[in-house]
Amino acid sequence: MRVLCISDSSIHGDGRPCNGLSKAAVEGAVSMTMSGPEGVVETLRRSQYDIAVIQQMEPDVKLLRxxxxxxxxxxxxxxxxxxxxxxxxxxxxxxxxxxxPATVDPVELLARLRAIIRRASGHDSLTLHIGRLTVNVDRREAQIDGKPVPLTKREYEIVELLALRKGQVLSKEAVLDNLYAGQSEPHGKVIDVMICQIRKKMRNMGITEPFTTLWGIGYRLNEAAFIPLGARVNDIDSSARPTARESSIPVTAGIKMVPSGGLDIL
Incomplete structure (x- = not known):
């Protein structure tokens, strides 16, 4: 989870994150970047943050607005x-x-952050359904047609991240930040290797191409690959049917149709 923490410095006096965010970062659940209010709009536009957290002494709408x-x-x-x-x-x-409140329990804070991110991505429950793919966030398990995909911990995290961000392209750097949350990160090539392994495992379960690669940019979940087989057959059948031709009223030469319904003899 990538968090931009915006502090007006008054909450602690030195711009530190609140206790809940600090603990989450230490536990590796949050990759956090600290920022002041100045230039925050450009920062949010330039980088892929999952959520922004504004720390204040009292709720103030100026920065939010x-x-x-x-x-x-x-x-x-x-x-x-x-x-x-x-x-x-x-x-x-x-x-x-x-x-x-700043006194919020870290466990509750993390749950709230994850729920906001999930809803912002268009998911209203802890179980994500994308065609044949089901991602159970609570159990940390991905399934194809109800059968578990044998993923490692990091491979599952990639699938969950791309499922939550379906429709979006994520760079390798963003994936690394989300997986390792500020810890010592491996080289970006490790993401390519894990993506390759996930592809092999899903292909064995009938998913031809689970991810779309945009070279030099990043990866995106290929939603079309998870369309149920029955739906694909129906699409093919409907596209194969001949379209009905428009009927027309024959018009005899020398007679033209006019809006009033009458005939105009030429």
């Missing part, structure tokens, strides 16, 4: 030292996806 007015779609969570129902309602109405 600036980001939303700039049409940056990145999900945003507000973490504030002092909150009340009216302040929470205000930031939610302006465009925040959640607002929690």
């Amino acid at each position: 600036h980001i939303r007015n700039s049409r940056v779609p990145t999900p945003i969570m507000i973490i504030a030292r002092n909150i009340n129902p009216a302040a929470v309602a205000r930031v939610l109405s302006v465009g925040a996806d959640d607002c929690v």
